[in-house]
Amino acid sequence: MAEAVVSSQVGRSSRALTAQKAPPANINASQWRNALFIAPYLFFFATMLVFPLIWGIWLSFHKADTFGVGKFVGIANYVRLFSDKIFLQSVGNTFYFVLLTVPVLALLGLFLALALNRQTRSAAFLRAAFFSSSVLSVTIVTLIWRIVFIPDFGLLATIYGWFGLPGPAFLSSPDLSMIAIAIATIWWCIGLPMMLYLSALQQIPGEIYEAAALDNANRWQTFRSITLPSIKRTFILVVLIQVVMQFQLFGQARLMTQGGPNNTSKPIVMYIYDVAFKRWDLGMGAAASEVLFVLILIAAMAQFLLTRKRGEN
């Protein structure tokens, strides 16, 4: 009897052991069902990004209008594109615009962030003020700057008038039209770089500055040796974001100058818009879009690789 009890206990405990030995599910194992977690994102990524990208490339090799996609034309759209002087001019205009805006946005944003990185009420007010323009739509921004730039009775013309001078013809001069658009764009976009820099500056531990103070560093030495290297990554990020954004200039040019005078302020996106949606030459519009895509890619990659290399050195 006693033996029976013992053996039943042994049997029970060995069953319990067997149950414990069952391999636990390895939650890190690669399993297809895990893909469900990223499926919603993957769906939108594919339908909104990958598919249009491939379709755009496919379209750029076809003759296409609003009635449908016609025959395959090979690289004919690209040949037509690069023999179009207006397209080449719009590429040049866009590069000029990027050169006008990105360095100013990157440096002015840094300057504002450095100046306003303090815990005073006036700094908080100014931070909000400089960021507030970012929330405006392009329509409002261009309206404001048209009021400033418009000849004869604009704000600028009025101020020049007080000194008896003729105001500069920002919107109608071939030399100044792109500069006018750049000024409006910088005013509109300065908030984001400033905020990115501010968040980077606030992540630098205060003790490093205290150590630098004990190390006899003056303000310039502190800035150059402590602050700048600490925000290097943010600087690269700001330049990358701005290069990508400013290459896509459209609204400001469309609303302030209509690309004029004489196409001197026409950017690539506006060229694409004119070709695809005014002349309904969708194939050539798609080809121009692909050129813009490659240009942005090259600029962003070059920027990234150059700064990374320098950082490693």
Next chain:
Amino acid sequence: MTAHIEIKDVVKRFGAATVIDHLSLSIDPNEFMVFLGPSGCGKSTLLRMIAGLESVDEGTISINGQRIDNLPPGQRDIAMVFQSYALYPHMTVADNMAFGLRNIGVAADVISARVAEAGRMLEIGHLLERKPGQLSGGQRQRVAIGRAIVKEPKAFLFDEPLSNLDAALRVRTRVELAQLRHRVKSTMIFVTHDQIEAMTLADRIVVMNNRKIEQIGTPMEIYSRPATRFVATFVGSPTMNFVPVRVAGGETGGATVTLGDGTQVKTAIPAMKLDPGNFTLGIRAEAVRVVADGQGVTTGTVDVLERLGERTLVYTKLKDGSVIVAEDIGYSRVAVNDTVSLSIDGSRVHLFDTSDRAWHCEEGING
């Protein structure tokens, strides 16, 4: 060149809160001074005031007779090691150490010689080209100390430099710091809340509590003659036993105190200095021994045993309910709930009156 630091009547306020209240202190040349106290007692603030990282609201701080509290931190000729090390993350170890010297225009060959020497002294010579992110906590700590050494300052300030290290490394670094201070002749001020660091490193300890100094003295003075009940509580492990006692008075020689359970203990504290009345008896565990039955002055019931290896701490409850931690040998045979006999060494006790004044045993008085 080493520093004699004189702090006179300094006050520090943050808004309405006073964090240092009319504090004076003199630190001798080449002295290793430790500021010891609990969090928020003002010890780090005092150190930062000496460094120039906090302003002084009242009073003066001077080094070798020259007032420095109005100078910027870099011009005070002092170096500081921060709790978080505060290394420059994008500079190599060598650049971290050289930065302060370059800023004041020291010649490049002098800089490289000093950096190499510090690297050799701290055994980080092979790490000079690495960045702080590639170093372990202990190595970063050495770089931070190296950065201070190369400046050859008049005084070193350490702000809880060991608290970010794990226990084993902390003990090792503590020993190395003790060795370092003999190699580097300079005044050193070390802030800590760890009484073991204070006891092992200091020439003198400043025990601070609640914005003011409780006691200044050598480690053994602080340990054996605590000026206040706070010092007695804060220094020493386990914490000193405190038992309410009565002093009858009318004696000559050592005072006899009566514990709550009626036990009388003859102390070496001069009776004539004491007014009769209620006191608190302070006595460390090492002065209360577990002895053979009937040989002690009192008995207690064992509540808890802590076996530390070389000794055993015996938490006993006396008949009146008061708890005393006694000491026994490592292989103590005592068990929980045993009744044990306790001897009390009357020549190693302290008395505190209700106003926190302390009386200690004196030589020549029989305890």
